[in-house]
Amino acid sequence: MSTDLNTQLLSTLERSGPNPALAWYGEAARIELSGHVLANWVIKTIGHLHDELALEPGDTVVLDLPAHWKRLVLAIAAWSLGAEVTVLDGRGAAVSAEADLSAEQPAGAPAAVPQEPRVVATDRPESPLAQSADELLVLEPVSLTPRYSGHLPALAHDWVSEVRAHPDQLGVILPAWSGPAPEQSTSEQSEPAAGTPPRLLVPEDGCGSMPAVLRVLLAGGGIVSPSAMVTERQASDEAVTGTA
Template identity: 45%
Template sequence: MSIPAIELMTTLRSGHSTSPRLTWYGPDSERVELSGRVLDNWVAKTGNLLQDELDAEPEMRLGLDLPAHWKSLIWALAAWQLGMETVLDGSEAELLVTDKPGSVTGKYDAVIAVALPALAMRWPGDLPAGVIDYAAEVRSHGDILMAHADPSASGCAIAGSDGQRHLHEGLLTGFSAPHDEGVRLLITAADGLEAALANSLGAWQNGGSVVLAHPDVQLTDHLLAAERIQGK
């Protein structure tokens, strides 16, 4: 069964396979650019990690304790491909993805630590017992994602910070933000993960692409011109 998030990834994988779809500007002059094909590859590997190691299935809840970041978008997209619910408000979830594994409170079936630097091949330092190291594990998983169980369009896709819930069938109509066709959209990470997700989905479904900038990045005229962003 197909749901909008799956159809979106199919479009990004086929219709925009070599064009930039997600560009990240981070601290220390970090720049990461993902084409449609590379974005799909990261989503597939992450989704397979969820299925193969964590027995993820439709309607399971995945807590995203992450800032607005390119890896955060990957995790949300991977979860949605499997019909999972992403939880942004810190409420109950079976699985937790976090960049702060040492400060986790609450009980989870599994905790996954995400090192945010682009070149990180593993978590820098020791992890609490039982915590999974995303950077060390993700690359060993398959490049094609085939869900073990059919996701339900009537299942919840996201529980927002305001408590509002959006179903998978309405992810691209009720949750995503409207944007012009082919937009090259600047998103500031300071606005938070929920805004980054809504705006990215809105840009992608209209053939656009996203530039996501860390709060510490200076948005100079040179950067905006280089990324073909009109205004900000």
């Protein structure tokens, strides 16, 4: 995988400007993030993780959250800083970033969660996992909420509230990308017509399909999720060109 994939991804998203990079149907209303806005969220999160939490390459990050585009943003930012990321589904089951979410562990199976992780991001700040973390980020998997609405433990970070204060421009020299490598296009994959950006329908938030998600985003396209909530009519309106 390219050591500057993180920089390449951010540059591609910013170049796509107002073109939709993410359409989220997981809540009452459709939420759209343009390439510029998605890059902005990731850049601000990189700044927050680096400046406030002193996250370093090799540090362990656990995302104990239900599927949501905010979880995807956190994963991309942590991988951009070289962290070792474990994605959980909010119920303690591990999500593989290399394949479809059907590859999750069976219900009740123990997840391979690092002991005393460096950072935990969660909507369950009172959980044993959260309390074992060196640094705790608390957030709700709700798109437009300005801050965490529940009780915030002492020394915990209200991620949504704090991340907004960070600069829109990347102020960190990024290390090697530590996440999955992007999927390579094959002759078996249906490619959109020339000049048409790829639009991928993905399960959940895409964290379980990262190679395919990265391929599409690096090609200047976008993702539509979660697939279980998107009707055929909506997929057609979104100009979906493929499914993960």
